[in-house]
Amino acid sequence: MSQHVRQIAKDASIVGGATLLSRILGFFRDMILAYVLGAGIAADAFYVAYRLPNMMRRLFAEGSMTMAFVPVFQKLREEVGDEKAFAMPRSAMVWLLIILGVLTTLAIVFARPLTKLITPGFADDPALFDLTVDLTRIVFPYIIEISAVALCMGVLNSFGHFLAPALATSELNTIIILGAGVAWLFGFDPAYTLAWSVVIGGIGQVYMQLPQLKKFGFSWRGPWSLRDKGVLRMGLLMLPTAFGAAVYQLNIVLGTLLASYLPTGSISYLYYADRLVQFPLGVFGVAVGTVALPGLAKLASAGKTGEFVDTLNASLRLTLFICLPAAAGLIALADPMVRVLFGRGAFGEPAIAATAGALVAYGVGLPAFACVRPLYSAYFALSDTRTPAIVAAVCLVVYVIAGLALMGPTGHVGLALATSISSWVNIAALGLVLRKKLGPGWLRLGRTTFIGTILSIGVGFGAHATADRPYLSLILIILWAMAYMGLASLLRVEEARMLTDFVRRKMKKR
Incomplete structure (x- = not known):
């Protein structure tokens, strides 16, 4: 078996171990959410609101950006060296903030028609619909945070480091669990408390990546350009990939739409x-x-x-x-x-x-x-x-x-x-x-x-x-x-x- 294959098995075991911890925390989180929210109105509203930024995450981050970023950045490092190649992720981050900033603003302003588009069946229940709209406005900025984490993951993965990005979800799960505990102890509305916990957890996920990036000599301070050639190459790769990711997300949207016509x-x-x-x-x-x-x-x-x-x-x-x-x-x-x-x-x-x-x-x-x-x-x-x-x-x-x-x-x-x-x-x-x-x-x-x-x-x-x-x-x-x-x-x-x-x-x- 080649060295490449053995390295994949080794790295996959590391990522799998970190993800195992995350999944265990995730199950603990879901057990608590099932206890607090059940499977009624509050649960349906929270999961739809939480699904929207996650859907966009897969579209802009894991679904297209990260997969297109790694091959381009890998080749760029070989051609010009690490120091000059670092301008590419900085430039990509600027574009990320611009695009997702505008998208998030639009989602917050037009949350009602967006919710009606995603879950038209909810319109028959005013309480469920209004709650979903409120939670969507709170949770949607998470797309900016998790997309930044995905870009950090692309840089770290290119250097052969996989542990820190894999552990990021554990931090989010921990914050959500704490949020559920706070809601239960102090009598806060669980759906709203959990929505704010997602946003707070996203900030923590970003900061978890920074020490590892620093170890490889990378800093977000440095040269960048809106016309960076590496970002342009990545963007060209992203066009069909984003379409494919959009199709996949449309699959989720249609599933949610169809399920909204089924029993509560x-x-x-x-x-x-x-x-x-x-x-x-x-x-x-x-x-x-x-x-x-x-x-x-x-x-x-x-x-x-x-x-x-x-x-x-x-x-x-x-x-x-x-x-x-x-x-x-x-x-x-x-x-x-x-x-x-x-x-x-x-x-x-x-x-x-x-x-x-x-x-x-x-x-x-x-x-x-x-x-x-x-x-x-x-x-x-x-x-x-x-x-x-x-x-x-x-x-x-x-x-x-x-x-x-x-x-x-x-x-x-x-x-x-x-x-x-x-x-x-x-x-x-x-x-x-x-x-x-x-x-x-x-x-x-x-x-x-x-x-x-x-x-x-x-x-x-x-x-x-x-x-x-x-x-x-x-x-x-x-x-x-x-x-x-x-x-x-x-x-x-x-x-x-x-x-x-x-x-x-x-x-x-x-």
């Missing part, structure tokens, strides 16, 4: 189920794609196609090796997971059953959700941002057709299943197009994925056998994970041995 609580059910899916997806699925991008960009820039293909395949195998058993576990233990984590306070039995149904539907698509990021990294490293955008547009049509067909008979579960279906179509289309760029035999998942699939099926059946005892079934997840890794190692699966060796060396050092 449907949006919250989908949110809580998505949070559970995001746990394995964020801990390792997204981590592999994040750390693979700088390495793939270097190989593509150097014209090393063979190593590029090997690295991409290793990234996909590593992703599937982790996400296949995770998907099996989510499907098998959907009810006990929701019951133990959220089933208390205002979150009653009907909410548990509804959220568990959505979780099963999302679990079917988990491997596809995870593999999208490494494939996107490959396209961006090859400076092809057009293809993912076109494929995303096709998948949006697939989602709408599937969603409309399924939401009638199955409600919100149909919308979750439509997301999984469109994601699998996305993966298939991206893989087929890569054949033209890398050759017909580029995809080599090998015995790793075959063995991982068989073992995952065993994990799913074993976990399901204990599902009637919620707390015990969740405790046994550790045992199933150890059995999966142990059997894979005995069967000489290289990814299993590489991960266990890395963890063992870390434990010895400590």
Whole structure:
């Protein structure tokens, strides 16, 4: 296995560990929010308001800017050196503040028509609609803060540092948890208190990145230009990428719009189920794609196609090796997971059953959700941002057709299943197009994925056998994970041995 692949596995483990901490805090946060807000009017209003800046974040930051920034900045460092290349992120930050500043101002001024556009079904309930408008005005400036964090992440990732950006979400979760505690202790309105907590947490996320940037010699004070050539190149890459990200966000908007016509609580059910899916997806699925991008960009820039293909395949195998058993576990233990984590306070039995149904539907698509990021990294490293955008547009049509067909008979579960279906179509289309760029035999998942699939099926059946005892079934997840890794190692699966060796060396050092 090449040094590039080993470095990806190492960095992915670091990012995965940091993200694991964030996800644990996130679950604790969601447990508290479920207790405080339940799945009623306050919850639907808060999650819609919070979703809007997050949607814009993926459009301007993670969805386009960061992915376009890393390859350009990486190449610029090689051409002119770090000191001159630093003018690019400074210039990008100025553009970021200008564009998002105007956008945020417009969103605050026109919050009412914006809310009506996103959730037209809320207009039938004046109290719900007005609350959503108020929370949107408070939370929307978070887009500026989190986009600044994403730009910092691009700089740090280019230098091979992934820990600080991965820990940023932990800080936000901590602030939101504290906000919920303050609301409960002092009797403040929980929805408004949590909205302000998001904004305060965003400021903290930005300041977390500054010490690490300083270590690499970067400062926001220095030369910048609105006509910076690096930003111009990044902008050209961003145009189709932003379109693709816009299509993806339109998918979310349409999902929210459709769910707003379903019974009250449907949006919250989908949110809580998505949070559970995001746990394995964020801990390792997204981590592999994040750390693979700088390495793939270097190989593509150097014209090393063979190593590029090997690295991409290793990234996909590593992703599937982790996400296949995770998907099996989510499907098998959907009810006990929701019951133990959220089933208390205002979150009653009907909410548990509804959220568990959505979780099963999302679990079917988990491997596809995870593999999208490494494939996107490959396209961006090859400076092809057009293809993912076109494929995303096709998948949006697939989602709408599937969603409309399924939401009638199955409600919100149909919308979750439509997301999984469109994601699998996305993966298939991206893989087929890569054949033209890398050759017909580029995809080599090998015995790793075959063995991982068989073992995952065993994990799913074993976990399901204990599902009637919620707390015990969740405790046994550790045992199933150890059995999966142990059997894979005995069967000489290289990814299993590489991960266990890395963890063992870390434990010895400590």
